[in-house]
Amino acid sequence: MSGNLFIVCAPSGxxxxxxxxxxxxxxxxxxxxxxxxxxxxxxxxxxGREYHFVSKEKFEAMIAAGEFLE
Known part of the structure; x- marks a missing residue:
């Protein structure tokens, strides 16, 4: 996958x-x-709309597998 990543970050409101x-x-x-x-x-x-809801175990496995950018 390639392309540009834009991060929108600002205070609440x-x-x-x-x-x-x-x-x-x-x-x-x-x-x-x-x-x-x-x-x-x-x-x-x-x-899948607001968030992907996963168990703590699944989340930790995804981190260990390098599946996240941050």
Missing amino acids: AGKTSLVAELLKTDEKIKLSVSYTTRAPRSGELN
Whole structure:
């Protein structure tokens, strides 16, 4: 896989969600990265949409396998 990675980082309330929503509309090649978490889903959250929800064991195995950028 190749391409550019853009990180949108700003304080709460700065408009990150709005900015990303507009960017996603402008170019179909722009994709949103969905993070992984070991926490339980909150009400209304769907696996693969807000986060990928995995067990702590799976998360640690993914780290050991070098599956994350950070």
